Every structure is written in C-alpha cells, then in structure tokens.
Amino acid sequence: MTLRIGIAGITGRMGQLLSEEAAASGALVAGGIGRSGDAEALFAASDVVIDFTNALTAERHAELAARSGKPLVLGSSGLSAAQEAAVAEAARTVPVVYAANFAPGVTLLFALAERMAAALPPEQYDAEIVEMHHRQKVDAPSGTAIALGRAVARGRGQTLEEVGMESGRNGHTAPRGTGPIGFAALRGGQVVGEHTLLFAAGSEHIALTHRSFDRRVYATGAVRAAHWAVGQPPALYDMKHVLGMG
Numbered sequence: 752m753t754l755r756i757g758i759a760g761i762t763g764r765m766g767q768l769l770s771e772e773a774a775a776s777g778a779l780v781a782g783g784i785g786r787s788g789d790a791e792a793l794f795a796a797s798d799v800v801i802d803f804t805n806a807l808t809a810e811r812h813a814e815l816a817a818r819s820g821k822p823l824v825l826g827s828s829g830l831s832a833a834q835e836a837a838v839a840e841a842a843r844t845v846p847v848v849y850a851a852n853f854a855p856g857v858t859l860l861f862a863l864a865e866r867m868a869a870a871l872p873p874e875q876y877d878a879e880i881v882e883m884h885h886r887q888k889v890d891a892p893s894g895t896a897i898a899l900g901r902a903v904a905r906g907r908g909q910t911l912e913e914v915g916m917e918s919g920r921n922g923h924t925a926p927r928g929t930g931p932i933g934f935a936a937l938r939g940g941q942v943v944g945e946h947t948l949l950f951a952a953g954s955e956h957i958a959l960t961h962r963s964f965d966r967r968v969y970a971t972g973a974v975r976a977a978h979w980a981v982g983q984p985p986a987l988y989d990m991k992h993v994l995g996m997g
C-alpha cells in the first residue's frame with residue numbers, strides 16, 4: 752500500500768523539499784500544515800508525520816503522535832530538556848525518529864567525534880565546535896552542534912551536562928576551563944549548514960568539518976526515516992538506526 756506521509760511545516764524552507772522528496776520516494780503526501788493548519792486532522796490522515804517546524808510545536812506534535820498512534824519523524828531543533836522529555840515520552844507509545852541532522856555524513860561525523868574524543872585526553876585537547884547557518888535561523892547553538900557536543904562527551908565517558916558548555920564568550924572572560932566544550936555560532940547570508948569540531952592541543956590541532964550545500968540532503972534523509980519508521984516498535988530512534996549504524 753502507498754505510504755501516506757503528512758508534513759508539518761510544509762510552508763517552510765524544508766517543507767517544499769520534503770513534499771518533493773516524499774512524492775519522489777513513491778509515497779503519497781497526505782497533507783501539510785503551517786502554523787494555521789489542523790495538526791489533529793493531519794495525523795488522522797497520515798500513516799507517518801514528518802515535522803520540521805520549531806521546538807514548541809514539536810512537543811505538541813509528539814503528544815499528538817502518541818495519541819493518534821502514528822510514527823513521527825522529528826527534525827525541529829532548539830528543544831529544551833522538558834520538550835525533549837515530552838518527545839521521549841511519546842516514543843514509549845509510537846516510533847519516533849528524532850535527529851538533529853538528517854544528512855548521512857553528519858551521522859558519520861557523530862560516530863567519528865565520539866571515537867576521536869575517546870582517544871584524545873581532555874587535559875591535553877580542548878574541544879571546540881563552530882557552526883554557521885543562514886541569517887534566518889532562530890536557535891543557537893544549532894541542534895547538530897549540541898549533538899556533536901554530546902558525542903564528544905560520550906566519547907569521554909560523560910554527558911554534556913557533566914562536562915559543561917562554554918558558549919558566547921565575550922568581554923573579560925576567565926581562561927578556558929579544562930574539560931568543557933566550547934561552542935561558537937556564526938549567522939549570515941544563506942549558509943545551509945556548516946559544522947566543525949576542533950580538538951586543540953598545545954602543539955597540534957585536529958578538525959572534522961561537514962558542509963551541507965543543499966538542504967535537500969536533510970529532506971531525503973527524513974523521508975527515508977519515515978519509510979523506515981513505519982512498522983518499527985515504539986522507541987526513540989535517530990538517524991544511525993535508520994542507516995543501520997546503531
């Protein structure tokens with residue numbers, strides 16, 4: 752049977768591409784909503800919903816997914832801990848694929864970041880994450896930058912909350928701490944998405960960079976996740992599961 756995909760955020764930068772990629776994948780675009788749309792009707796009409804809206808809406812859509820029994824593919828960034836907890840709660844009832852970045856290269860970047868962090872002692876190598884996005888982006892650091900930070904912390908056997916974040920340095924700051932991960936966010940023009948993870952030691956630097964040139968890479972990944980999610984047991988997944996890297 753043809754998969755019916757609903758798109759929340761269809762009027763946005765990602766929305767049109769998600770529509771095109773869903774149709775190209777052989778699915779039927781069951782409907783789409785912007786801020787004035789009826790989310791409940793969208794979930795009712797769809798086998799799976801892809802949500803690229805914002806943090807506030809993500810929480811409501813996660814609750815609707817659980818209530819309607821429909822899988823959710825969630826790409827929105829900037830979620831608070833409480834909003835992420837609401838998403839995790841929904842994933843007890845339905846499969847939820849929640850990924851900071853649906854580009855396959857970024858999924859690999861997370862794995863590499865974890866391995867590098869495990870190999871490079873934090874007393875010698877300071878980890879800094881620099882990201883740049885288009886001037887319209889409203890959240891910082893990006894969801895991908897935070898996920899990269901989490902991967903580094905994991906590689907060091909800790910959580911990001913434990914190692915701490917140093918972001919927005921300005922003015923007469925104290926010297927850099929040993930252990931915290933540094934974050935810097937650049938905004939300008941129409942940059943689709945760039946992330947660099949840098950490990951800086953006294954006598955050497957090593958860096959990993961990912962650049963997206965076309966946001967279609969995210970749409971293709973999210974549609975792939977939607978096809979994959981249908982039929983999975985309820986759980987919180989991310990792109991590594993979809994790509995078989997989990």
Ligand SMILES: NC(=O)C1=CN([C@@H]2O[C@H](COP(=O)(O)OP(=O)(O)OC[C@H]3O[C@@H](n4cnc5c(N)ncnc54)[C@H](OP(=O)(O)O)[C@@H]3O)[C@@H](O)[C@H]2O)C=CC1
Nearest residue numbers: 760762763764765785786803804826827828851852853969
């Ligand atoms: N995980 C990933 O790989 C990626 C994640 N993102 C994230 O996806 C999100 C969207 O990005 P982008 O498309 O650039 O943003 P846009 O601002 O271009 O689009 C936002 C969309 O959300 C809709 N929206 C806003 N409020 C609501 C609401 N209450 N109910 C339903 N829809 C609503 C808007 O509708 P309206 O037009 O009516 O305002 C619009 O369609 C961001 O959080 C971004 O960071 C982006 C790219 C990749």
Ligand SMILES: O=C(O)C1=N[C@H](C(=O)O)C[C@H](O)C1
Nearest residue numbers: 828851852888893894895944
């Ligand atoms: O808002 C964007 O554009 C993007 N958001 C995601 C993020 O916050 O990491 C993914 C990608 O970088 C594009």
